Amino acid sequence: xxxxxxxxxxxxxxxxxxxxxxxxxLRQITRDVAPEDIAFLRKQLPGMFSAMYKxxxxxxxxxQVGIDLRFAIIDLADEKEPRDPLILINPExxxxxxxxxxxxxxxxxxxxxxxxxxxxxxxxxRYRDLQGDVIEREADGLLAxxxxxxxxxxxxxxxxxxxxxxxxxxxxxxxAKEQKFKKK
Numbered sequence: 300x301x302x303x304x305x306x307x308x309x310x311x312x313x314x315x316x317x318x319x320x321x322x323x324x325l326r327q328i329t330r331d332v333a334p335e336d337i338a339f340l341r342k343q344l345p346g347m348f349s350a351m352y353k354x355x356x357x358x359x360x361x362x363q364v365g366i367d368l369r370f371a372i373i374d375l376a377d378e379k380e381p382r383d384p385l386i387l388i389n390p391e392x393x394x395x396x397x398x399x400x401x402x403x404x405x406x407x408x409x410x411x412x413x414x415x416x417x418x419x420x421x422x423x424x425r426y427r428d429l430q431g432d433v434i435e436r437e438a439d440g441l442l443a444x445x446x447x448x449x450x451x452x453x454x455x456x457x458x459x460x461x462x463x464x465x466x467x468x469x470x471x472x473x474x475a476k477e478q479k480f481k482k483k
Contacts (some may be wrong), residue, residue: 371386
């Protein structure tokens with residue numbers, strides 16, 4: 300039995316609700332996942348993957364669903380490809396490139412809001428998998444951007460924090476207006 304067998308039938312799993320900015324939980328720094336947290340983490344994964352896939356999105360960090368633990372999930376596969384989930388537990392960037400790249404980013408906690416963010420083009424990330432093994436891998440392009448974006452969430456940082464104050468305020472006002480209209 301595979302660690303990711305829960306993805307079979309994931310479309311029938313109720314999605315975990317995603318917090319929307321400016322929820323204060325999104326600004327908190329998470330704590331490291333300890334061995335005793337793994338059982339809880341495993342129970343959270345199906346609902347988190349369901350939420351990410353249904354949104355649809357390519358990444359989701361624990362704080363976005365109100366969990367104060369340092370882990371995130373990513374799946375860059377598009378709808379026509381087999382799912383390719385990645386679970387990053389206690390990730391840390393151990394190296395990044397001097398070469399920077401601009402990419403348009405969005406966020407499930409800031410629905411329908413997008414802006415160009417400049418980040419290192421490639422990174423080397425170290426994390427633990429569900430078995431507790433330490434993995435180190437290089438990432439570039441969209442994967443590097445997504446990992447950095449999700450890791451920002453683990454430190455209470457949103458993609459809009461990488462923008463000018465003017466752009467950030469415009470996006471946050473637009474989001475507030477859309478959320479207010481949505482509730483009516």
